[in-house]
Amino acid sequence: MKLSPKKYTSLVLAATVIIFLISVGLIYQHNGLMNGPPWFKWGWRSMPWTCNIFMLPGLIICIAGYLVYEKKRNIKIALSCFLIANIYMQIISVGTPPQSFSITNLNNRLIYKTINIHYNSQFNDAYIPDGPLDLLKNYEKYQTNEMKGHSVNKGPGMILFYMFFISLFEEKSSAALISALFILIISSLSIRALFTLAKVCSLGDKTAITAAAIFSMSPALTQLTPVFDTLYPILACTMLSAWILAIKKNDWRYSLLFASLLFISVMCTFALLVLGFIFVTAGFFYVDKKKQFVKQSLISAACFSTLFLLMKILFSFSIVQCFTTALKKESEFQEMLNRPYPNTIPYDLVDFALGSSFVIAILVLIFLLVPRLRHKKTVLLCALFVGQILVTTVTGLLRCETVRVWLFMQPFMMIPAALAMRKLPLHLKLIILVLIFCTSIAAFQNYWF
Numbered sequence: 001m002k003l004s005p006k007k008y009t010s011l012v013l014a015a016t017v018i019i020f021l022i023s024v025g026l027i028y029q030h031n032g033l034m035n036g037p038p039w040f041k042w043g044w045r046s047m048p049w050t051c052n053i054f055m056l057p058g059l060i061i062c063i064a065g066y067l068v069y070e071k072k073r074n075i076k077i078a079l080s081c082f083l084i085a086n087i088y089m090q091i092i093s094v095g096t097p098p099q100s101f102s103i104t105n106l107n108n109r110l111i112y113k114t115i116n117i118h119y120n121s122q123f124n125d126a127y128i129p130d131g132p133l134d135l136l137k138n139y140e141k142y143q144t145n146e147m148k149g150h151s152v153n154k155g156p157g158m159i160l161f162y163m164f165f166i167s168l169f170e171e172k173s174s175a176a177l178i179s180a181l182f183i184l185i186i187s188s189l190s191i192r193a194l195f196t197l198a199k200v201c202s203l204g205d206k207t208a209i210t211a212a213a214i215f216s217m218s219p220a221l222t223q224l225t226p227v228f229d230t231l232y233p234i235l236a237c238t239m240l241s242a243w244i245l246a247i248k249k250n251d252w253r254y255s256l257l258f259a260s261l262l263f264i265s266v267m268c269t270f271a272l273l274v275l276g277f278i279f280v281t282a283g284f285f286y287v288d289k290k291k292q293f294v295k296q297s298l299i300s301a302a303c304f305s306t307l308f309l310l311m312k313i314l315f316s317f318s319i320v321q322c323f324t325t326a327l328k329k330e331s332e333f334q335e336m337l338n339r340p341y342p343n344t345i346p347y348d349l350v351d352f353a354l355g356s357s358f359v360i361a362i363l364v365l366i367f368l369l370v371p372r373l374r375h376k377k378t379v380l381l382c383a384l385f386v387g388q389i390l391v392t393t394v395t396g397l398l399r400c401e402t403v404r405v406w407l408f409m410q411p412f413m414m415i416p417a418a419l420a421m422r423k424l425p426l427h428l429k430l431i432i433l434v435l436i437f438c439t440s441i442a443a444f445q446n447y448w449f
Helices: 003-026 049-072 075-095 103-115 132-137 139-146 149-153 155-169 172-187 189-200 204-217 219-223 226-251 252-268 270-284 289-317 319-337 344-356 360-368 377-395 411-421 426-446
Strands: none
Touching: 003 075, 003 270, 003 360, 003 426, 049 075, 049 204, 049 226, 049 426, 075 103, 075 172, 075 189, 075 204, 075 219, 075 426, 103 172, 132 139, 139 149, 139 319, 149 219, 149 319, 149 426, 155 252, 172 189, 172 226, 189 411, 204 226, 204 360, 204 411, 204 426, 219 344, 219 426, 226 270, 226 289, 226 411, 252 270, 252 289, 289 319, 289 360, 319 360, 344 360, 344 377, 344 411, 360 377, 360 411, 360 426, 377 411, 411 426
């Protein structure tokens, strides 16, 4: 039996408010369930309540953008507002701890989080090779013997990124600061990429705008600056958009774009390879004829292979050696860190839900489980999005720190949540935006990410 609009609205309001009060209450109590498993803990902090005032303009800008869309249907202004709001909140989240916001504090924190090996080893490792050519030619040697931390289980892409900024600025602190600011600003484009993905999935402007709005306020996208992981949602969304378009239009150009984006992502991290599930299932979801899927897959595979073959010929860089070494190093990491699978599973899901805000998680469940006026095909598509998250969870390929490590999958939560909000009255949508913002405030005030 399908719920009436009035009952559905009441259900959404009650569920979101209750889950918000419980989750935020536990966060402010510094409950052990809310900051990771026993073998990995996010640090707690307690900043003054006055710090939250600095965050408030971000919410106001986001709501203004959403109202512009609702009243004027101006997508460009709405998206611009979401990007500005997100950038503003990122700046405040970095520049405020431990007491109050200042430009000096912002600069120092951005430099610290870029240079400190606990957050980012790639920046310091960028000083080891004698230039980009030496890095690519001897990457296996550096990866095995000289690099540390996160660098050893990834490709050279991030190190090449920092090398570029180091080549522009002689002072280490200047290179660190400018590269961090670049990441901060560019990461906000994840909001635009999510909007595009929702449109490519034929979900309409309203759903796409709502998804973009709630993503811009989410804890993961506002609190983790300037780690490189904040750029990965851009790659995840653009790759999936290109792949869906390749299948829907049977167009080889989109397959080449998909392969090129996959090449870039693999050069930076192997984590995004777990998206194979959504690439395959979404391909079959949108394909009209199996020949289309096979054809576009072969084109993408040929382009992807050619790009790495050229890397081998021109720069003596072997992605196969890099990948096998990364697997070996990751195995050593897991043994050292003692993150016992499958005990990690419930903690990984809670951590991931914290990154999107628990309000988003309950909206996703409501959309998938509660009868409502909706298309079965849309529900199936969202089930595939959630399925991607569950496959990653169950396989244990990326364990712990999932606020950060699974950030590239956060867009897959935002789309079903936006669909759950589609038929709600405007005032309730704004209430949900406020609840998500307040969850980000709770994270801002209580966590050292």
